[in-house]
Structure formats: structure tokens, C-alpha cells
Amino acid sequence: MSIVLSRDSRVRVMENTVTNAEKYFGQLCSLLAAYTRRTARLRDKADQLVKQLTDFANTENPELWATMRNFAEDLAKVQDYRHAEVERLETKVVSPLKLYGVHIKQTRAEIKKFKQVQKNEIKQLEKLEKLRQKSPLNRQMISQAETSVQRASADASRTTHQLEEVIDTFQKQKLKDLQKIFSDFVTIEMVFHAKAVEVYSSAFQILESYDLERDLEDFRAKMHGVYGHYNARPLKDTMPSPAVSWALTGQSTQATIRSQRRDEEEDSTEHSAEEDPVQDLRGQGQAPQQ
């Protein structure tokens, strides 16, 4: 009977391995999926900020307008990198963890199969024991029962070996995958953060080089009526607009595509109104050259 117990305890080790993997991989999968979703929501909020900054820039004098627009563009770039981060996390971290559900189910089925074989072995052993107590002289029956026990034991032994191989492969794959998944996680995060540092360094330069005094002079001139009337849109007559407005439109396209995939909590503000001035300008057929 001791070999049965030993086998039983070894199977429990194997079962624990699978149960643990099932539990923790499941939890890690939903946590990492939630982490990815929250990153996506942060990206969406920053996209709204980009939009708002662009709208705001359009109401300001050329100097601040250019600064805010370039800054907004850099902020948009960071969100593009964040978007890539989200997609990579989904593909290389969340999806492989999700696949584990199937993998674990298959391994569970193998364990179940073995347990039935093991049950049969115990049943045959008990039968033999009973027979030995009740009819110790019935050699033929005892011999038959002994053969059954041997057969059941051989079955159990063989299945245990098979199971050990299955679990060995499972564990090896698990460890490999863990290392791979978390290395991918770290790489994805690292790439994103490194890109963000790069873009924000440029954004910092943009803000540093903003000429407040020049802007203020512009404002004063307008306030004192030098231009005759207040013109809040530098696009109108100060800036060489077609290329610029095109760049603006191009920049916001990706954000628009992305925003379609959003699970929005807040309503985004309406986007149609702001495009009109640019459209108007294009419609007027003005082609100021730089």
C-alpha cells in the first residue's frame, strides 16, 4: 500500500502545480488586462488634452499658438507610443496568459484520467485484502485478484510516468512562458518610457523657447487697437496655414481612430465645431505661401 500512498503524494504535487498555475495565471491575466485597459484610458484622456490644447492654441496669438500647438503635437506623440504600448501588452502579455486557460484544462484532463486508474488500483487492492480475510484458502480467487492488482498497479505506474512527463512539460513551458511574458512586459514598458523621455525632452525645449515678451507685445498692440480689431485666430492672416492645418489634421487622425475603440466613461466634448475654421480657410481657397 505504501507505493500507492507515495504515488498519491506525487500526484498531489502535480495537481498543486496545475491548480496554482490555474489560479495565479488567471488572476495575473485579469490584472494585466485591467492594467492595459487603464493605460488605454490614460491615453484617451491625454488625447482629449491634446485636442483641448490645440483648440486653446487657436484662440491665442501666433507666439503662444505655435508653442501650444507644438507642445500638443509632442503630447500626441507620447499617446501614439502609449497606444503602441497598449497593443503590444494585449498581444504579448494578455493574450498568451489567456491561452493558458486551454492549456491548463488539457493538463487537468490528464490528471483526471490518472486518478481513475489510481482509483481502480485501490479498488483491486481492497478486493484482494477482503478476499484474503474472508476466504484465505480460495487460492484460485486470490490468485485471480492478485493478477488484477498487478495489472491495475502496472496501469497506475505507467499512467503516473505519463503524467509526470505531461506535468514536467507543463512546468517547463510554464516557467519559460512566465519568463517570456514578463520580459516582454518589461521590454514593452521600457520602450514606451524611453520614447516618452525623448519626446518630453523636445516638449521641454519648445516650452523653454517660448518668447513671452513678443507675445505680450502682440497682445498689447491688439488691446490698444493697433490692428483695428481683435483677431483671435492667428491662422487667419498671420500663419502660412495650409501645410500647418494639414499637419494638424493628420496628427489628430490617429487619435480619432483610437477614440473609436474607447470604452468611454466621460463624454468627449464635441469635435465638429473646432474643425470648421480650418475647413473655412481651405474653402476660401487662400494659398498663402511661406
Added chain:
Amino acid sequence: MSIVLSRDSRVRVMENTVTNAEKYFGQLCSLLAAYTRRTARLRDKADQLVKQLTDFANTENPELWATMRNFAEDLAKVQDYRHAEVERLETKVVSPLKLYGVHIKQTRAEIKKFKQVQKNEIKQLEKLEKLRQKSPLNRQMISQAETSVQRASADASRTTHQLEEVIDTFQKQKLKDLQKIFSDFVTIEMVFHAKAVEVYSSAFQILESYDLERDLEDFRAKMHGVYGHYNARPLKDTMPSPAVSWALTGQSTQATIRSQRRDEEEDSTEHSAEEDPVQDLRGQGQAPQQ
């Protein structure tokens, strides 16, 4: 009358300046507050991930245990930096923008004051005009009305100058603050991302140096019963634990403090059940040898 119109248009420039600031600063403030909140939520989710990874590590063999624990610790460090990012954004970006509400109200009051003075000027002008048409010969009354107009005009002129100074200061401060607030935003983000790159580089090394083969040998030994019984907790007898477990406690304290401030959406799963299988095995005290 033309001086009145010119004054009127100049005031409109000033009014627009304040109205725009009110609108956009308000919107930027709530967007940046929301951005900060979402960053905080991302931090909270990552804190949960750290906890889950630590729990998972505790069910694994020493090799994976150490790797996962060190990795979780690095992930926790990134969240500490993210936490600092959130606090700095609140202090240096959201709060100053919030203060603008008060500032703008005061400036609005100044404009309102001027508008009343301006209204009076127009009223006096209209009175004089009417008088000239109705009683062109009543010199005394016309002269009185002319004096009133002159007084009202002087008032308006003086107030316009005062207002111009107020708005000039307002605009200058606005531009300065904008530059400061967004430079602070960029600096805060840059510092966080740079720190994250640093920590993730170390995390990558940790995962790279994980010895899968050694771990697998450990596992095989356990599966084949070499250690006598399955011990899922390397802390118990494999690791020099006191210092290590203390470090673990220390590490999670900050996350625990932070998590009290969380607006939790998901419940964390219960952690007590998982200990049972291990306890059972230990209780049996079986020591099957191979």
C-alpha cells in the same frame, strides 16, 4: 462717438481675453485633473499586480520565487515613482490651474465696473443729443449736459486705462503661468518616465538571469518525492527568511498606505484559501523516500 466705439472694441479684446482664459483654463484644469486621476488608477492596478506577483512567488520554488519577488519589488518601485508623479501633478499642475478661477473672477469684476462707467458715458451722450434736438436753444441745459458728458468721458477714459493695466497684468501672468505649468507638467512626466526606464532595466536583468533549469530540477526532485513532501513555501525551510520577509513587508507598506486612498472598482480575491493544500501536506508528515 467714435472714441466710444474704439474704446468699446478695445474692451471687447480685453473681455475676450478673460472669457477665453476662463473657458480654456477651466477645461484644461479638469482634463489634467482627470489625467492625474487615471494615472493614480493605473498605479493602483499595478499595486494589485505587485501583490499578486508576490503571492504567486510564495507558492513557487526558490529560484522562481526570488525572481518574481525581485521583479515585483521593481514593479512596486515604478509605482512609487508614479505615486510621486501623481502628487506632483496635483500640486504643480492641477492646483495652480484651479486657482485661476478666483483670479479670473476678480478680473471679471473689474471689467463689469468699467462697463457701468461706459454705460453712463453713453447715457450722457444720448441725453445731450436729445437735448440738442429738442431744445437747441436752451444753452444752459446743453452746457450742463456737455459738462456731464465730459465728466463721464473722463471717467471712462481713466477706467479704460486702469482696466488695460489690469488686463495687461492678467495676460502677462497668464502667459507666465501657462509656460510654468506646462513646463512643470513636462518635467514631472519626464522624471517619472526616466525613473521607470531605470527600474525596468534592472527588472529586465532580473528576469534574464532567472535560471529555469535549476528551477526545473528543484521541481522534478519534488515531483519525484526526493524532498519527502511537497513544500510550496520556500520561505519555510529553503531561504534565509527573516531579513527577506521583513524586506517584503517593508516594500508593501507604501502600497498598502496608498491603496487606502483608492477608489476601488474590483475586489481583490481572497488569499487565505490557497494556503490550505500546503498545510494539509505538512500535517500528514509523510516522508516517502525514493
